[in-house]
Amino acid sequence: xxxxIVAALAVCMLLSASLxxxxxxxxxxxxxxxxxxxxxxxxxxxxKAVMDCVKWLNETKYVPGWTFxxxxxxxxxxxxxxxxxxxxxxxxDKIMGLQGWGTADTEALTQFVAKDKVxxxxxxxxxxxxxxxxxxxxxxxxxxxxxxxRGGLKFFRDAWKESRAPKLALIYPDHPYGKSPIxxxxxxxxxxxxEIVGEENVALGALDATAQLLALKxxxxxxxxxxxxxxxxxxxxxxxxxLGIKTTFLTNIWGVDENIFKLAGDAAExxxxxxxxxxxxxxxxxxxxxxxxxxxxxxxxHYTRGFASMLxxxxxxxxxxxxxxxxxxxxxxxxxxxxxxxxxxxxxxISYFPDDHRPFMSVMIYRVEGGKFVLKGTPSLPRKAExxxx
Numbered sequence: 608x609x610x611x612i613v614a615a616l617a618v619c620m621l622l623s624a625s626l627x628x629x630x631x632x633x634x635x636x637x638x639x640x641x642x643x644x645x646x647x648x649x650x651x652x653x654x655k656a657v658m659d660c661v662k663w664l665n666e667t668k669y670v671p672g673w674t675f676x677x678x679x680x681x682x683x684x685x686x687x688x689x690x691x692x693x694x695x696x697x698x699x700d701k702i703m704g705l706q707g708w709g710t711a712d713t714e715a716l717t718q719f720v721a722k723d724k725v726x727x728x729x730x731x732x733x734x735x736x737x738x739x740x741x742x743x744x745x746x747x748x749x750x751x752x753x754x755x756x757r758g759g760l761k762f763f764r765d766a767w768k769e770s771r772a773p774k775l776a777l778i779y780p781d782h783p784y785g786k787s788p789i790x791x792x793x794x795x796x797x798x799x800x801x802e803i804v805g806e807e808n809v810a811l812g813a814l815d816a817t818a819q820l821l822a823l824k825x826x827x828x829x830x831x832x833x834x835x836x837x838x839x840x841x842x843x844x845x846x847x848x849x850l851g852i853k854t855t856f857l858t859n860i861w862g863v864d865e866n867i868f869k870l871a872g873d874a875a876e877x878x879x880x881x882x883x884x885x886x887x888x889x890x891x892x893x894x895x896x897x898x899x900x901x902x903x904x905x906x907x908x909h910y911t912r913g914f915a916s917m918l919x920x921x922x923x924x925x926x927x928x929x930x931x932x933x934x935x936x937x938x939x940x941x942x943x944x945x946x947x948x949x950x951x952x953x954x955x956x957i958s959y960f961p962d963d964h965r966p967f968m969s970v971m972i973y974r975v976e977g978g979k980f981v982l983k984g985t986p987s988l989p990r991k992a993e994x995x996x997x
Contacts, residue, residue, distance in 0.1 A: 644684035656913030724935030738996030779834030891952025
């Protein structure tokens, strides 16, 4: 008899849980991922983090009464494919939010998401995407590319001891992503006293950068900015080592990650990289969650940012739900109420404003030392109105 009672109770509990879950409202989410194509090396871990976070949000009931339902599409870093997927998301799935990826596709979708009122958190950190006047429904969880580069230049200029101006060269892909921060870099470099001595393009899928580096070698730059991804950075670093080029390399947020050690070997030693999220294993609350989810398998810093991006969107949903409505305009308004919101330490505290979607104005500068990332500085810049969108 007891056995039947226990079985009946178990069935009731399962039925109750099922009914509770069925009663949840559903937040439909589109996810555009680069699981293939030229940025898949960094796109895969970022996408995995977004989806892992969705699962964690549902398991923990982060937004009471709501379940997140995500449709993940590999658009192969092709802007036209991204537009096609987005149109399907909005027509068929009726999404309420979008987790995006690259610069070209995010820029291409800016007017679409504004017209459809679909709040979008992407992994493109182009400065103009933080300006609500031109991109009202766009957000992200890193300092924009221009702010990052300004922070890096400030860090090196402040440490410069010689009487002459430090010499700077720029290497980046001829692509919207690569070109995005260059005008700001040139203006700010001149403003704080750098001499710009060269500018070269190295494609994201490049297998050789010898010609571009030879063009810079005689100019003897003290610092070289690299604005590609880890795979192209590795090519540049190895070719620079072969050519005997002595300079300090600084990469953008996608230019160095945990893959650099196997791709570039000892040529990576001493390279600096700009980051805006905690590296794996950092002593922050969110890392405990990530380590549990990933069964303590090390993840890239891109994973950390992907997780934070989804967490911030969920916080917007939570705040909108508390006010009684969750739709595009309500979610946008809720995100714009964030003031020093702490995504469990995974990024610096985040603040969005109705007239300024820059999340913060600081950057973490790491240096590769002995196969590890060593934090060297966290320069912070003022939230200048004239820098918004530039």
